[in-house]
Amino acid sequence: MWRQVLSILFVILLALCAPICLDQYWLHVAIISLYYILLSSSWNLIAGYTGLVSFAHAGFAALGAYSSGLLTLYLGLSPISGICIGTCFAGLAGLTLGGITLRLGGIYLSLTTLGFSEILRIIITNEEKWTRGTMGLQVPGLFSTYSKSSYYYAFLFIAIVVLILTWRLVHSNLGLCFRAVMDDELAANTSGVPTNQVRLIAFTGSSAIAGLAGALYGHYLMLITPDIGSLGQMFLILAMTMVGGLGTILGPVVGAIFLQVLSEKIRVYGEYHLLVFGLVTLVIVLFAPQGLMGLLKRRKA
Numbered sequence: 001m002w003r004q005v006l007s008i009l010f011v012i013l014l015a016l017c018a019p020i021c022l023d024q025y026w027l028h029v030a031i032i033s034l035y036y037i038l039l040s041s042s043w044n045l046i047a048g049y050t051g052l053v054s055f056a057h058a059g060f061a062a063l064g065a066y067s068s069g070l071l072t073l074y075l076g077l078s079p080i081s082g083i084c085i086g087t088c089f090a091g092l093a094g095l096t097l098g099g100i101t102l103r104l105g106g107i108y109l110s111l112t113t114l115g116f117s118e119i120l121r122i123i124i125t126n127e128e129k130w131t132r133g134t135m136g137l138q139v140p141g142l143f144s145t146y147s148k149s150s151y152y153y154a155f156l157f158i159a160i161v162v163l164i165l166t167w168r169l170v171h172s173n174l175g176l177c178f179r180a181v182m183d184d185e186l187a188a189n190t191s192g193v194p195t196n197q198v199r200l201i202a203f204t205g206s207s208a209i210a211g212l213a214g215a216l217y218g219h220y221l222m223l224i225t226p227d228i229g230s231l232g233q234m235f236l237i238l239a240m241t242m243v244g245g246l247g248t249i250l251g252p253v254v255g256a257i258f259l260q261v262l263s264e265k266i267r268v269y270g271e272y273h274l275l276v277f278g279l280v281t282l283v284i285v286l287f288a289p290q291g292l293m294g295l296l297k298r299r300k301a
Contacts, residue, residue, distance in 0.1 A: 015156055019149040027148045031220060033260040034155035038213035040240045040252030041162055045206040048247035049170060050199055051182035053110045055234050056097065057210045059117030062229030064090040064211025065218035066124060066131060069139035072219075074130075079142045083215040090211020091204050098203035102196060117229060125226045136225040139218055151220050158216065162209055167249050169205075178202055243284050245291030254292050 018030055039061060046052045068086030071077045077085070101112040124131050131137050143150050169175050177198045180188040189195050218224040227233065236259070244255020262280060266273045288295040 012160070016153075019152055024148055027152055029260060029264055031148065031152050031155050033257045034152070034159045035213055035217045035220075036237065036240055036256035036260060037159050037253050038155075038162055038216075039210055039237045040244065040256050041159075041166060041249075042206045042209035042213065043237050044241050044246060044248075044252045045166060045169075045209070046199075046202050047241065048251075049175065049178040049182060050202045052102070052199060052203065054113040054203070054206075055110055055231075056094075056113035056117045057206070057237060058231070058234040059113075059120045059229045060090045060094060060207045060210035061214030061217070061233070062120060062124060062224075062226070063093055063214070065214035065224045065228055066137065067211075068215035069137050069218050069224050070130060073137070073139055079140060079219045083142075083212065083219065086215040087208050087212040090214070091208030093211075094207020095200065095204045098200045098207075102199045102203060114231075117234065118231070121226050121229045124229065131224075131226075134226060136223045137218075138223055141222050142216070142219040155216060155220075158212065162212075163249060163253070170249065174198070174201070239281050243281060243291055245293030248291070248293045251291050251293045258292065 019027060022030060039057060042060075043054070043057050046054060064083075064086040066086075067089040068079070068082035071085055072079050072082040097113070097116055101109050104112060125133050127133065128135075142154065170178070177188070177193050180191070180193050181195050181198050185195055214228060217228070240255035240259050241252050242255070243259060244253065245251025259277075259281070263273070263277055266276045269276055284292070290297075
């Protein structure tokens, strides 16, 4: 246990020193990696611990980003207030959508959440009066003075807090109910576990985390476009979680950093970089079904 604690503290220390060691370009890559860590962790909370497959998390990120951006731009709220309200909006949307669709389960849940995400993206794209459509919505930054180091530490702090809360949740009695629902829903139901309520709690919390990530991302770039809620973003979140290790706390962290750095490194291949990216992801999923974290555990064993 002490070895694990020391390893985690060492990794955190390295993360704190990143702005000193990295130039501005790679610091930007680190910030984007932290954004995907938040999104992958939010999807992992429901897919890895309750067995629900949702395609709405990119939509929740877009909802959080646009809610915060519109409130700060048109109502004059501070970015921090906008981020908090945008997170609540995403959580409320997850609560509403989950209350309607979680009883379906399986492929029907996946299709319903996919439809929600696409409908939201189409509305954002066509509503040019408020969201400015494909031109993008310019929003104020989180800090009065633009500094990538400040944004990096803000993203890092939020990511660490989310990971700690996720770890505490997974190792609580509620987390035990999550795994019981995933392993055998019928047995959990007969044992007195309120399966629908447990799923709804996981879905709502996961949606709120995705909205928080989207709101932070929008105020970092200071430009929000409909691409934030696209299917491409959703599939990238799924790939990062699966490559890192589904159902583990550090899996989304490893997967997000690995694929984001890989994406930057293979840009030298020009139009073929997407092909290389897909091949690498496919090889990892085929030969390490439990992800990189599962591969690491097998080597230790």
